[in-house]
Amino acid sequence: MTIEVYLATEGRRIDAALRRYLPSARSIPATVRRAMSYSLFPAGKRLRPTLSLAACRALGGRVTDALPAAAAIEMIHTYSLIHDDLPALDDDDLRRGRASSHRMFGEALAILAGDALLTHAFEVLSIHPRPLRLVQRKMKVIALVAQAAGVAGMIGGQVLDLETEGRRFGPAMLRRIHRGKTGMLISAAVQAGGIMAGGNRRQLEALRRYGDGIGLAFQIIDDILDQEGTAAQLGKSVGKDRQASKATYPALFGVARSRSRAERAIDGAIRAIAPFGRRAAPLADIARFIVRRAR
């Protein structure tokens, strides 16, 4: 199976789960459900939930045990896109090739739809808490995801990004911003799959190293694509980072060095999961796919 077919197959499984886990239309106002759905579908790459499922499989776990965590993390990723696009933040009109949420539904509903996806993610993480073994694993996942999405992770990265706008800064701050904005949730998605599979400390540490590696590579490649890509390829406004004179990997290191930095991170990620053998092949394929995007 090629990685493209693999991603499409997993994407359908994840979409079905997302539909199942969305709050039922009976119990909630139709408008907010429509706004939640609009940003969740049609799919982006579904990178994060695919990683959760692949990590769960790499440790021999049952993929159904990881599905709620996978769906919840995609909801959190989606909420972050809605809020980031708001006029007060990145002020982006375009997302995944369509009008961003506030352009489509107005600012008030976009704020609330984002809040709703974030809150609902934790509801999804807390449902079906039997058997007891799974309750403990889920509690670990909730703690991990809340940290990765919170002020020490995604929100913190976004705040640093705001604070440094128009200011010069070096590689350490760039790394910190990227790790917060993107890396930590990607890494949490990987680890969550491993936790739901019942992975031991050594296994979870290997998954953490894999997750951190591909998270870094993903963001470097995103910076390169933002510089080189077109709006049609990306489905979002491009070159905005340059316009706002934000520091990016290519701006600090040039494209060639940035690309080789991403490739080194990917190599490290693949080495970290080598002990899992054949079952981890999809994780390695996903890692390679991440750098391939930039060619």
Add this chain to the structure above:
Amino acid sequence: MTIEVYLATEGRRIDAALRRYLPSARSIPATVRRAMSYSLFPAGKRLRPTLSLAACRALGGRVTDALPAAAAIEMIHTYSLIHDDLPALDDDDLRRGRASSHRMFGEALAILAGDALLTHAFEVLSIHPRPLRLVQRKMKVIALVAQAAGVAGMIGGQVLDLETEGRRFGPAMLRRIHRGKTGMLISAAVQAGGIMAGGNRRQLEALRRYGDGIGLAFQIIDDILDQEGTAAQLGKSVGKDRQASKATYPALFGVARSRSRAERAIDGAIRAIAPFGRRAAPLADIARFIVRRAR
């Protein structure tokens, strides 16, 4: 002890817990921590967390077991105030007698500080998950709180409020909006205390009826205060509901009937917790305090 002294004592305990549970200054950007703190302190009435602790005590539980849930619910309440005040929503400049978050820190940081408090609440709910008995209780609390704060609760109420703005509607919709916006989280705060105390089904059902009753009374009284109060008493802009021609209890039923409706709800709440005896006296006092506010 008078109810005022009781509330002040519990308020100090809750403030200390909130300070302890805020993310440490080392690990996160200072600006977002300042914005989170600004809205959490100085205290409002701390009604919700006080209810969690009182409900836990009413069932003979240890108050320290309920403190994380109490603090988390206050964080969620606080995030909802920050987001509700945003220009795209209620556009309020004043909150608890001071500039609202976006007036103080700008809209971008206010959105992110709200997101941060919501996310951090779930982190607080997931920490210290031993012993195992408490893990199961906490998981129940996470599910309950996520539902009460989500699209079937607080966010749903806010969306309905937006949708019905400037339109006429009757008591059923008014009740639904109020229950969503205020009632469900107040009731969840009560039930969370009972869950952490290890309450059985019958006890939790009694607490739910108590919580629903005081939630309704609280909102009716709030409507009356909004109509009659002054900005100085309330520390927020008043008469806004009337200006926006929103339906309120006094608008639909008049002040006298609204007040007697609130008093009936309080009586029902107090009856529900009668089986708990003396230990539930503070819950009854809090219920009476809620209607007294309006005299």
